Amino acid sequence: MRRTPVHSGDIHERARWALQDAHLQEAYRSSTLRLFTHRLEAISEVPGWQRLRDRAHALKREVMEHLDCYLAQFASNVEQRGGQVHWAATGQEACAIVREIAERAGATEVVKAKTMVSEEIELNPALEAAGIFATETDLGEFIVQLAGERPAHIVAPAMHKTRHDVSALFAAHLHSQPTDVPEELTAIARRALRERFARAGMGLSGANFAVAETGTIVLVENEGNIRFATTAPRIHVALVGIEKLIPRLADLAVFLRVLGRSGTGQGLTVYTSLLTGPRRPGEDGPEEMHVVLVDNGRVATLADPKMREVLYCIRCGGCLNACPVYRKIGGHAYGWVYSGPIGALITPQFIGLESARELPFASSLCALCREVCPVKINIPDLLLCLRSRAQERSKAPRPKGSLASERTLMRLWAWAMKRPWAYSLGGRLARLGQRFVARQGWIRKFPVFPLSRWTEGRDFPALAPKSFRERWKEISK
């Protein structure tokens, strides 16, 4: 029941498409560079930065290793403070729960704060099918919603859009005057959203953190839309992936310090909200607060001792901003909700490696993501693990222009590498063969994989007339 099917093979097509779009390339180049630079500046202000990362990693490990206890503690505390807890094993269950809450409350309009989990479970179409209309109130998500697209980045959903794109979108859907002044565009969105906030019977959010000790949902933002969406409507529903748990309120001192700096270079975001239960007598706020705890592949990941680390992610988007592959191919190339280095791990884990077989290979393993990750997830190591699982479980698609399957090529390669005589013979045969294709020390075109794919975009150096070991042999005589 996906809105846009996940095509694992299409990452190649989509990557090619993104590379050819100069407009898109510039949008990603400048946005990721800006965020990456801001992060560097922000962390330079924190003398104990590496220790903070170690602490954040250790806290997340503690939570994952006792998640059942922390979830029970969290749920109990939410209920004690008047909130209602729901458990959703699948995306479909989560959608049904949210729909039922809205129907019981008679809410036909919902205002949404940015929540990636809602994208995962495809909540908006499910609500629409029941006659409930959800408006995204985060500016980037609002833009993406008008465009009928998925978010292109975990933190900056409209990163791929320029102000001209946005102006055109607003003119088409909101009938506004074209402008490329950011403040004017924001004002147009604000006016449109204001009415929706006022009418909405329900506000829906995610959670950046869920504190077990107190039953508190923690939300960070720069725009104020989350605060509005979670306090003005009568009903507040929080969709919480079960990995969002942290043990104690005091642990926010670690997580809030690493989250903003890693993602956007901010010491703290403009608003940080701690919501514990619905309003109490005499207070402002929603009458009802619902927390929907979502599994949707997380428990299976938790059960996997190696891949469990993927759940440590606090969704800062830092790895996307650092990744040299992401900045070239953009978020949509990854084919699902989560993109960039962490997306290449989350997607196969949540929807199955068979559906996303190519993702772990779409990386040069440069490891910059690991360096910037605030919770020190060893992303390259986990990508290598998924690569080996992919090869164990299924045959790799036959490479274009290959004389044999990838596995057969590797087996042949391994056979030769174990036998110096075969290795040397291979070298001598290659030197013989290259006389037909090499010009002045370079091979420009070759019909057979892997050289065929190599030479599509660059030349390949011809093998040297004599290998080092041949020369050494001669010198030693």
Place this chain on the structure above:
Amino acid sequence: MKTGIPASKPRVALFITCLADQLFPQVGDCVVEVLGRLEVEVTFNPKQTCCGQPAFNTGYRQEAREVASRFLDLFDDAEYVVAPSGSCTSMIRVFYPELFAGDPERLRKAQNLGSRLFEFSEFLVKVLQVEDVGASFPHRVAYHDSCHLLRELGIEEEPRRLIRAVRGVELLELQDHRLCCGFGGTFAVKFPEVSVAMAEDKLRAATAAGAQYLVANDASCLMHLAGLIHRQGLPLQTMHLAELLAKRL
């Protein structure tokens, strides 16, 4: 990890790496020459082929293990093993322990080999404690940090110190100099368009900085960048660090 300046004339077993062996043998010649200047004797075991990284990188762990197992026995009596490659060195030092995690005997051998194995610039600066190897090269040189060298081995300062000691050289730091060149092993032929686009960014930074030469410690990065330079006719030349250090007027 062996530390401290060797007391007597040290002996080094050269791990040439399959790429340098077949494509850039002059890198091997230069390593031998530079070490010779420093009174280090170099031996070469012709039974070596490859460390197994291509298979490991692509997810074929069984094939990688087979090739790596053989590799473990090739340097048993070498006090030091030196490789002109960050990626091959990190394969052995960082990834062999993972590859042999379930095999205590081989794991022990791998850890032992890893403690005696050094990347070339690391060996010069950390073991021999030398920065000036008597080289001369009066040109503008940009240095490219290869990813495994930088992030798996933590080698960042050593190559720069060696380059700065070369007479007449002007070392340029590239804007965004920590950016991957795009080779990435089999990534280069699985996602060739992305791989090439990443190299274009790297080369644009090098030419913008006014570099005449682009130097790195890894033949893999260099063959990828050189291939694009040649295809696009760019006014830039690649060079392995060993070749630079062997240069004399």
